[in-house]
Amino acid sequence: MAEGLKPLYSPEEIRSTIGRLAGEIRADYASRTPILVGVLKGAFVFLADLIRALEMPVEVDFIRLSSYGTRDVPTPKAVITKDIELSVEGRDVLVVEDIIDRGTTIEAVMDHLEGKNPATLRLCTLLLKEGGGTGRKIDYIGKEIGDGFVVGYGMDYKERYRELRALYTIDTKDGGD
Numbered sequence: 145m146a147e148g149l150k151p152l153y154s155p156e157e158i159r160s161t162i163g164r165l166a167g168e169i170r171a172d173y174a175s176r177t178p179i180l181v182g183v184l185k186g187a188f189v190f191l192a193d194l195i196r197a198l199e200m201p202v203e204v205d206f207i208r209l210s211s212y213g214t215r216d217v218p219t220p221k222a223v224i225t226k227d228i229e230l231s232v233e234g235r236d237v238l239v240v241e242d243i244i245d246r247g248t249t250i251e252a253v254m255d256h257l258e259g260k261n262p263a264t265l266r267l268c269t270l271l272l273k274e275g276g277g278t279g280r281k282i283d284y285i286g287k288e289i290g291d292g293f294v295v296g297y298g299m300d301y302k303e304r305y306r307e308l309r310a311l312y313t314i315d316t317k318d319g320g321d
């Protein structure tokens with residue numbers, strides 16, 4: 145473990161959280177084949193484990209955004225830099241995000257996908273930060289966490305630590321953006 149990282153959730157805790165989420169999702173989408181849209185890059189590890197825990201047919205696509213600004217900038221803009229490639233019109237779409245903090249990123253994703261006329265559009269996040277959130281309903285929440293900056297399990301600080309199997313908080317001077 146690198147210096148300055150504090151354990152948040154172990155691989156076992158992550159696995160059991162994903163097992164619970166998969167059960168909820170499986171029950172809600174019984175006999176349907178949703179399109180799971182992962183938000184790059186952070187959600188790719190979570191999405192990979194989630195689809196295998198689901199044990200039901202799904203399709204997978206990805207979207208990517210770049211957000212400009214930092215926590216010091218109150219109204220950052222999230223711009224789509226890579227769109228999904230599947231057609232979602234009339235389909236059940238489940239957006240899969242790693243972490244929701246201010247909600248800016250996920251609101252841009254949901255607004256954008258809503259414009260493509262899916263039959264249903266739901267949201268799943270592994271982590272929701274305290275004091276964060278969005279006006280959007282979050283249908284599936286893995287863990288609600290404190291305000292620290294989180295790394296590991298796909299999540300980065302300046303592109304580092306994505307490969308770690310557990311989740312950690314890291315001391316950052318600038319809030320991590």
Ligand code: IMP
Nearest residue numbers: 186244245246247248249293294299300
């Ligand atoms: P939001 O727009 O403030 O909700 O931030 C959402 C995006 O910022 C997420 O998709 C993450 O990629 C990234 N992010 C926010 N908080 C953290 C964190 O604590 N660790 C790593 N990435 C984060």
Ligand code: MG
Nearest residue numbers: 183186187242
């Ligand atoms: Mg993300």
